[in-house]
Amino acid sequence: MPELPEVEVVRRELLKLRGGRIQRIEANDARIVDQRVGIVGRRVREVGRRGKWLRLALDGAIVFSHLGMTGDWIVTTHDAPPLRFERVRIDVEKRSARYTDPRRFGRFVTAKDDIDAWRELGPDPLLDGIDEAHVLGVMKKRRRTVKEVLMDQTLLAGVGNILAIEALFEARVDPRRSSRSVTKREVHAIARALRSIIRRTIAHDERLVAGKRSRSPFRIYGRAKDPCPRCGGKLRQIVLGGRGTTFCTSCQV
DNA sequence: AACGGAACCTGAAAGC
DNA sequence: TGCTTTCAGGTTCCGT
Numbered sequence: 532m533p534e535l536p537e538v539e540v541v542r543r544e545l546l547k548l549r550g551g552r553i554q555r556i557e558a559n560d561a562r563i564v565d566q567r568v569g570i571v572g573r574r575v576r577e578v579g580r581r582g583k584w585l586r587l588a589l590d591g592a593i594v595f596s597h598l599g600m601t602g603d604w605i606v607t608t609h610d611a612p613p614l615r616f617e618r619v620r621i622d623v624e625k626r627s628a629r630y631t632d633p634r635r636f637g638r639f640v641t642a643k644d645d646i647d648a649w650r651e652l653g654p655d656p657l658l659d660g661i662d663e664a665h666v667l668g669v670m671k672k673r674r675r676t677v678k679e680v681l682m683d684q685t686l687l688a689g690v691g692n693i694l695a696i697e698a699l700f701e702a703r704v705d706p707r708r709s710s711r712s713v714t715k716r717e718v719h720a721i722a723r724a725l726r727s728i729i730r731r732t733i734a735h736d737e738r739l740v741a742g743k744r745s746r747s748p749f750r751i752y753g754r755a756k757d758p759c760p761r762c763g764g765k766l767r768q769i770v771l772g773g774r775g776t777t778f779c780t781s782c783q784v
Numbered sequence: 785a786a787c788g789g790a791a792c793c794t795g796a797a798a799g800c
Numbered sequence: 801t802g803c804t805t806t807c808a809g810g811t812t813c814c815g816t
Contacts, residue, residue, distance in 0.1 A: 534809055600808065692808095752809085
């Protein structure tokens with residue numbers, strides 16, 4: 532499920548908890564849950580996000596949630612039966628938030644202060660914008676492929692496999708290239724593509740959540756067997772940094 | 785330090 | 801049809 536756009540849509544769902552006082556928390560899965568402080572009785576003040584992390588600021592405590600690959604939050608009512616793969620439940624006065632996560636790669640942490648994973652995140656493209664000069668500087672220093680560097684959460688928080696694939700396609704940059712070889716002009720094209728894809732993907736996910744039909748904003752992800760939608764050339768599927776990667780062999784240079 | 789690969793989990797889809 | 805394999809939008813650990 533989750534890269535920046537999906538997590539942002541989940542954040543908007545969790546806004547329904549804002550102002551509520553936590554009456555009860557249920558969390559059985561030790562692989563996901565790390566409860567360092569109690570949260571019952573505290574009020575939800577803010578529902579934030581940075582990259583792929585969600586952050587609920589309470590009175591005197593903070594709740595962090597990372598959705599892993601398959602995590603999701605749904606806000607429903609107290610009497611709703613447990614959902615399939617429900618791992619965590621938080622009840623406030625009139626609502627009940629349920630965290631589902633089939634693969635259990637997600638994380639849920641209650642803490643007094645910001646946790647390391649949160650503090651180590653780089654700027655969020657949606658909240659902070661993209662500092663192209665900074666991105667270029669980091670690209671020049673690293674020894675990995677441009678796609679791997681783009682997915683580094685300390686460079687830009689929230690860029691995952693699909694966003695990287697789609698942004699590089701849009702910018703016509705071959706994902707296998709060394710990050711050092713990327714030019715200022717290309718960083719500009721990548722940044723521009725990221726902003727556009729993030730915006731379109733959030734809009735798409737919101738339509739889906741609202742039960743409306745919406746065409747996928749992804750042009751090549753998951754379509755390695757189709758011809759390139761831009762030049763008609765051949766798309767190819769490879770592995771980079773352990774992640775499946777789709778690109779066009781003729782128009783991504 | 786850096787890199788590839790495996791591990792953590794489970795379900796859905798594709799392959800045979 | 802049904803069994804087997806592959807793949808999945810993330811992160812972390814481990815050995816070289």
